[in-house]
Amino acid sequence: MKILVVDDHALIREGLRQVLRGLEDDVEVLEAGSCARAFELARQAPELDLVLLDYHLPDMNGLEALDVFARQHPALPIIVLSGSVNPRVMQLVMQKGAAAFLTKSGMSDELLSVTRLVLAGGVHMPALPQILNDEIALEVPAPLLTPRQEEVLQLLLDGYTNKEVGRMLYLSEETVKNHVSSILRSFGVTTRTQAVLAANRHGYAGSGRPQLSPDDSA
Structure with a gap:
C-alpha cells in the first residue's frame, strides 16, 4: 500500500x-x-x-x-x-x-x-x-430512480463494491455497472464519490450494515 x-x-x-x-x-x-x-x-x-x-x-x-x-x-x-x-x-x-x-x-x-x-x-x-x-438540498430536485437503482445506490452508500452488490442482489457485475452508470447520469455526476455525496444531499443515507468479510467478497 x-x-x-x-x-x-x-x-x-x-x-x-x-x-x-x-x-x-x-x-x-x-x-x-x-x-x-x-x-x-x-x-x-x-x-x-x-x-x-x-x-x-x-x-x-x-x-x-x-x-x-x-x-x-x-x-x-x-x-x-x-x-x-x-x-x-x-x-x-x-x-x-x-x-x-x-x-x-x-x-x-x-x-x-x-x-x-x-x-x-x-x-x-x-x-x-x-x-x-x-440549502444544498434545495439547489436541485432529487432524481427519479427505479426501485432496483435505489437498491444499488443503497449498497453503494454502504461502501460495497460492484462485485459485492451483484452478489447481494443476484445480478451480474455488468448489470450492476449499468445501474451505477444510470445512477451517475441521474445525479449529473461522473464518479461514485460524487454520486454518494449527491445522494446524501437528497436524504439518502447508508444503512450501517456490516461489510462483507474478505472471504464473502472474493
Whole structure:
C-alpha cells in the first residue's frame, strides 16, 4: 500500500506517517511539502492508493489541488485535512470529489477508520449544519430512480463494491455497472464519490450494515 501525505509542516507529515503505519505493516508513505511536489510524486508513482491533502498549502489551496488531481489521476481517492472547520469549505471540498474531509484536531482512531473506509471505496461525508444541508438540498430536485437503482445506490452508500452488490442482489457485475452508470447520469455526476455525496444531499443515507468479510467478497 502506498499513500501520499501532502502538508507544508514536516512535523505534521511525520505524525501522519506514524498514524498511517497502523493500517498495515507494509504501508509506504510518501511526503510532499507543496502541491507542486505532490503532483510530481503522483506522476512518478501511478500505483498510489490514497492521498492525504492539507487544504491550506503555500502554492495552492485544496480546491485547486483537487481539480488538478481529478484531471491527472481521476481514480485516486483523496482525503482533505484542515486545521479549521468551515462548513462551506467542507461542502465545496466534497463537491470537488474528495472522498473525505477531516479536521486535524480529530483523533488518530478516526483518521485510521476513515482511511480504511476510503481505501475500501467508501466516502466519509462530514456532518454539516442542518441549515446548510437544507440549502444544498434545495439547489436541485432529487432524481427519479427505479426501485432496483435505489437498491444499488443503497449498497453503494454502504461502501460495497460492484462485485459485492451483484452478489447481494443476484445480478451480474455488468448489470450492476449499468445501474451505477444510470445512477451517475441521474445525479449529473461522473464518479461514485460524487454520486454518494449527491445522494446524501437528497436524504439518502447508508444503512450501517456490516461489510462483507474478505472471504464473502472474493
